[in-house]
Amino acid sequence: MKESSQSPSFGQGLELANIVNKAIASAVKKNNVSSDKIQKVVGKPGQIFDYFDKLFAQDKPEKSNAILSLLSIPETLVLEALDGKATIANAKSTFKSYLDSNFKNWKLDNKGKATEKTSVQVYEMAKDATFSQMFNSLSGDLDSLCLTQNQIISFYEKHPSYLRQDGCTTFFLFKENEAYFVANVLVFSDGLYVRVNHFGLAHVWYAEHAHRLVVPQLNLEA
Numbered sequence: 001m002k003e004s005s006q007s008p009s010f011g012q013g014l015e016l017a018n019i020v021n022k023a024i025a026s027a028v029k030k031n032n033v034s035s036d037k038i039q040k041v042v043g044k045p046g047q048i049f050d051y052f053d054k055l056f057a058q059d060k061p062e063k064s065n066a067i068l069s070l071l072s073i074p075e076t077l078v079l080e081a082l083d084g085k086a087t088i089a090n091a092k093s094t095f096k097s098y099l100d101s102n103f104k105n106w107k108l109d110n111k112g113k114a115t116e117k118t119s120v121q122v123y124e125m126a127k128d129a130t131f132s133q134m135f136n137s138l139s140g141d142l143d144s145l146c147l148t149q150n151q152i153i154s155f156y157e158k159h160p161s162y163l164r165q166d167g168c169t170t171f172f173l174f175k176e177n178e179a180y181f182v183a184n185v186l187v188f189s190d191g192l193y194v195r196v197n198h199f200g201l202a203h204v205w206y207a208e209h210a211h212r213l214v215v216p217q218l219n220l221e222a
Contacts, residue, residue: 067137068123068213077120077162079147079154084112086150088183088194094153096191103196108176112148119217120147120155122162125207131182131199134213135173142199145215146175152183155214156192163187163212170212173199 008016028038089109092099103109125134135145147155152172156163164170165187172183180199185192197203205211 067125067127067129067134069126071122071124071162071212073122073162077122077155077159079115079118079120079151079158081117082115082148082150082154084114084148084150086153087111088149088152088196091153094156094192095185095194097186097188097193098195100195103194106176106181106196108149108181108196110176112150115148115151118147118151120151120214121217123213123215124164125205125209125211125213127207128204129207130204131171131173131197131201134171134205135199135215138213138215138218142173142180143175144218145173146180147172147214147216149174149183152185152214156185160187162214163192164210168209168211169205170214172214 024038027033087103087109088095088099089103123138129137135142139145152174155172162170163185167186167188170185172185174181174183182197182199182201184195184197186194
């Protein structure tokens with residue numbers, strides 16, 4: 001039977017144990033750690049297993065996102081600092097083709113928070129998915145994927161060429177009243193069209209249309 005390459009040899013195990021002991025001793029000395037704190041770490045071996053999982057995973061090839069594909073863009077897309085006062089419900093001059101009345105009916109016409117200068121990324125769908133599947137494939141922290149309504153409007157003003165054309169959709173996740181919503185923006189000859197959906201909508205969007213998502217730039221190495 002072929003020996004598994006997943007387990008270190010006896011010599012490697014001794015060498016690794018020696019390195020771990022030295023690392024612990026160094027950390028204890030530098031941080032003046034008490035014996036009680038050391039015991040807490042010893043009593044939670046799962047944390048140590050997680051650390052080594054992450055340590056060795058660094059050498060693994062990065063897995064591609066099967067649902068979304070990051071659009072290759074030769075520039076950094078930046079949204080300027082904004083006061084957050086602009087709302088989609090009141091942006092009739094921007095969304096000339098159609099503006100969904102549910103932005104008002106669902107009480108989503110609230111002034112948002114001020115935001116600093118923000119870099120954003122654009123993804124295209126590569127696999128059929130619901131909103132939840134799309135956005136959660138990027139991060140389980142949905143707040144990190146949200147833009148304010150003011151930023152959504154600003155994206156059109158600053159980077160209109162990166163909105164999906166040909167009557168297909170660009171999705172923006174935003175949060176209002178402690179709930180998540182998705183603004184669906186389409187480009188038509190007579191101007192922009194926008195409608196709003198609940199994030200939990202079960203509808204499956206088809207990848208063949210190459211719908212896009214715009215989110216704040218993600219730090220995938222964090």
